[in-house]
């Protein structure tokens with residue numbers, strides 16, 4: 591039996607991505623004073639290799655003031671890159687490309703532990719204020735920290751650098767016309783983005799990826815899709831290699847970021863991602879509820895990558911077993927959300943079905 595076409599290779603900027611199934615960026619909390627721990631190295635080594643095109647380290651803050659919690663990884667100054675290069679080496683040794691997601695969470699975001707905002711309008715007004723209060727000087731300084739992060743990530747030998755512009759992080763708030771009501775040079779559709787992209791493109795040695803929101807849940811779906819498509823086109827024409835589509839704002843409704851329940855096996859973002867992939871010449875990736883590769887259409891656009899998050903947390907051999915057709919051997923995620931360590935007031939990722947990651951086993 592031949593493997594699903596998702597396991598075919600694709601080339602980009604002279605780099606061979608060995609599979610279209612990629613490990614989604616995951617914030618594990620496996621950090622000590624901002625540095626990757628041995629547990630993180632092991633975590634990514636196990637989630638690399640046959641069937642996994644790229645293994646991306648999630649949520650690496652580009653500044654000490656841009657962390658989401660004390661367990662956040664930080665890549666901000668000379669010397670930080672040494673420990674990160676241990677992670678990229680471990681991934682590449684197994685045969686996948688190594689990716690790193692650079693992120694900036696404004697300190698004022700201060701996410702609560704609950705999954706949904708009790709008062710959506712009040713939260714949107716708060717986000718408007720966070721965006722509105724930053725001075726152009728501060729914003730320029732923050733954009734510079736990304737460029738520094740890119741230089742360090744190059745030195746740590748990552749093949750793909752992803753800029754986190756989804757989920758309510760700084761850039762997603764600035765790119766969303768509902769959360770960004772500014773009318774100055776940092777208005778949502780102003781030229782700052784193109785200037786920033788130009789510098790990023792020059793600075794990035796390998797593949798440049800942007801994670802953006804398809805939907806934030808603030809406007810009608812079709813309108814949000816058109817906004818995301820417009821943004822994706824701007825990114826692609828500025829030389830971004832991979833547009834990575836996700837959804838949801840962390841402080842508004844986390845169920846959009848981590849969709850699906852044990853019974854609901856639909857892929858809520860596939861159709862929009864397919865349309866976008868057909869419209870764009872670059873690579874497009876989507877995420878959300880992929881727990882069995884057999885539900886992926888066989889005629890997916892050739893430039894579409896598939897992120898897998900929780901299925902690979904639960905079973906690091908998910909891709910290898912799926913590639914070999916050994917579906918009955920997969921240790922499936924039960925969607926109990928034990929991996930959400932921050933929401934559960936834990937210090938690091940655990941899993942209810944993967945005892946190697948610690949935590950109480952699900953019944």
Ligand SMILES: Cc1cc2nc3c(=O)[nH]c(=O)nc-3n(C[C@H](O)[C@H](O)[C@H](O)COP(=O)(O)O)c2cc1C
Pocket residue numbers: 614615616617618648649691754756757801836847848849850877878879880897898899900901929930931939
């Ligand atoms: C524990 C956990 C941590 C995550 N951390 C990040 C992150 O750091 N950055 C990010 O963009 N997405 C993050 N996500 C979202 C995933 O990348 C992915 O988009 C989402 O889980 C949906 O894919 P899945 O259904 O295959 O899990 C995280 C998801 C989980 C479950």
